[in-house]
Amino acid sequence: MESACGSRNTGKYTSLQMTVTPRTAVAVAASAAVCGVAAATVLHMYWTRRKLKNAIQTGGKAVDDETPWPLVGNTPSLASSFFGTLYRHVHESVFLVWVGSTPFIVLNDLKSVRRVLTGAGGVYSKPKYFGYRSKAIKSAVERERKAVELESAELAAGDFSRTALEALIVEQFGWLNVEIEALAHELAARSDHDQQHAFQQIQQGLVHLNLRLLYKFDDAQLAGKVSYWIAHAGLEFAKRMANPFRAWYHWAANVRFLAHVSGLIGIGRRLCKHLDDIVAAERKDSELAETAPSWVHAWLGKVGKIGKLGKVVGLLMASTQTVPLTAIWSVYLVATHESVRNKILAEVRKVNTSSACVDLSELDSLTFLDAVVRETLRIYPPFPVLQREAQMEDELSDGAFVQKGQIVYIVPWLIHHNPKIWRNPEAFEPERFVGNASHGDAENDYAFIPFGRGSRMCAGYRLAIVEVKLLLLHLVLNYDWEAAYESPEYPAINMVPSKMQFTFRAKKISYLSATFEHAEDASRVIPTA
Numbered sequence: 001m002e003s004a005c006g007s008r009n010t011g012k013y014t015s016l017q018m019t020v021t022p023r024t025a026v027a028v029a030a031s032a033a034v035c036g037v038a039a040a041t042v043l044h045m046y047w048t049r050r051k052l053k054n055a056i057q058t059g060g061k062a063v064d065d066e067t068p069w070p071l072v073g074n075t076p077s078l079a080s081s082f083f084g085t086l087y088r089h090v091h092e093s094v095f096l097v098w099v100g101s102t103p104f105i106v107l108n109d110l111k112s113v114r115r116v117l118t119g120a121g122g123v124y125s126k127p128k129y130f131g132y133r134s135k136a137i138k139s140a141v142e143r144e145r146k147a148v149e150l151e152s153a154e155l156a157a158g159d160f161s162r163t164a165l166e167a168l169i170v171e172q173f174g175w176l177n178v179e180i181e182a183l184a185h186e187l188a189a190r191s192d193h194d195q196q197h198a199f200q201q202i203q204q205g206l207v208h209l210n211l212r213l214l215y216k217f218d219d220a221q222l223a224g225k226v227s228y229w230i231a232h233a234g235l236e237f238a239k240r241m242a243n244p245f246r247a248w249y250h251w252a253a254n255v256r257f258l259a260h261v262s263g264l265i266g267i268g269r270r271l272c273k274h275l276d277d278i279v280a281a282e283r284k285d286s287e288l289a290e291t292a293p294s295w296v297h298a299w300l301g302k303v304g305k306i307g308k309l310g311k312v313v314g315l316l317m318a319s320t321q322t323v324p325l326t327a328i329w330s331v332y333l334v335a336t337h338e339s340v341r342n343k344i345l346a347e348v349r350k351v352n353t354s355s356a357c358v359d360l361s362e363l364d365s366l367t368f369l370d371a372v373v374r375e376t377l378r379i380y381p382p383f384p385v386l387q388r389e390a391q392m393e394d395e396l397s398d399g400a401f402v403q404k405g406q407i408v409y410i411v412p413w414l415i416h417h418n419p420k421i422w423r424n425p426e427a428f429e430p431e432r433f434v435g436n437a438s439h440g441d442a443e444n445d446y447a448f449i450p451f452g453r454g455s456r457m458c459a460g461y462r463l464a465i466v467e468v469k470l471l472l473l474h475l476v477l478n479y480d481w482e483a484a485y486e487s488p489e490y491p492a493i494n495m496v497p498s499k500m501q502f503t504f505r506a507k508k509i510s511y512l513s514a515t516f517e518h519a520e521d522a523s524r525v526i527p528t529a
């Protein structure tokens, strides 16, 4: 093979000569292109940062250092500890973080959080295509959006869906209670659990339950697969949020991610077809009208085919990772705080109910139990970030200037652990939410945002709280439990605990018979094991 660079003796003197082969030309062109892109990105970062820095009067510092790394920004530290990196700036009301070469504004100030989450009359909205990389999907969604004016329909459907969900919870409460009781007993059936097993069990049970409740779709085996896909796709998605470069170099993760997302799209298609079948059957047979999945229809609003698939898969992801996470953290926190467990029991005694025959109004009156769930959501909010896109230039209350098109980050975990916003933020103190469920002992509603706030707030927050309260109630009344956890300094980006250990032991009958007046109610909650 000919060498690219050779020396030739010409007699009088020796000269060095380059022989340009096609391969050399390609290599040189590729290197020049890479250098060009790198230089352009560095310049872009420099100018964008200068513009933003000049504009953000409160400092506009980039995380970690005045100068983020060229091209990769703060990605290395964000990817290794997402919350740890952000926490270094907990005292700043606003700061910049570079994910790759894209700047994100992170807000830590409640006035700004409020302005962004309420949308400030259309200045901020959810990023429309965040996560959609494919041009084909983007343009298909855009076509549909224009055709059915998705945005306004979505907002109207938002309010309607909340009311419809409330009606569904009231109507199905008895069924929910029985199902969650069975899940609690299943969970406790093996006295020792590692976190992996306990989490999987809670997740599979709740995915199955939510599929039946929200979609009237009953397939336990599929629910198991869905929960596996969601857990893995969710983790990969969260990791990519902190480090988009993963997709470039982690081929095994790419293949797995693709497989899990395809699985979810497949189940999304099946669910869409199932919903259409029910509507078609309903049209034919008035008796079936009763079984129509009215909540999902209310929530879907007026969308086209692709929008519908996106919303159905989105709903699956929104509802099925978050509730199990809240459940497992609440079980852990209550297990490690005996005084809290005793307070829950004392409250239940006052209401004089047993978990087996509790009704919705009794569950609502258990305000300390409610506070336990809210305090869990404060310490371990399952959603890592809320994102909004500025539709026009804006100036936030503390002087931060946001450009049109800029993505603004609100990190619930960071707000919830801010010592300027919460007294003793690291302590588990459910009492702070007693008497003020919406924001505990913090200044206002925007301090407590596990479900977001404003018009795009979580549609299923009421259902989530009811489900976790029921699970805790059944476990507290029927079992003694212990948990151990090797707690890292900061939680993982997907909030999934690792190395957590549980032990459940069935309570003695004497406790329950001393507790409840109605022996027949008590006997129903006593596990026979």
Ligand code: HEM
Binding pocket: 126, 158, 214, 299, 315, 318, 319, 320, 322, 323, 326, 381, 382, 383, 386, 387, 449, 450, 451, 452, 453, 455, 456, 457, 458, 459, 460, 461, 463, 464, 465
């Ligand atoms: C503890 C459990 C849950 C947590 C922490 C949670 C949290 C959230 C958050 C943070 C958002 C985004 C809000 C924003 O961007 O401002 C959201 C959206 C949403 N969640 Fe939940 N969620 C939970 C459970 C559920 C459940 C059980 C359902 C289903 C019934 C559900 C349905 C939705 C829907 C439909 C949206 C989109 C709302 C919209 O875009 O208008 N979520 N959730």
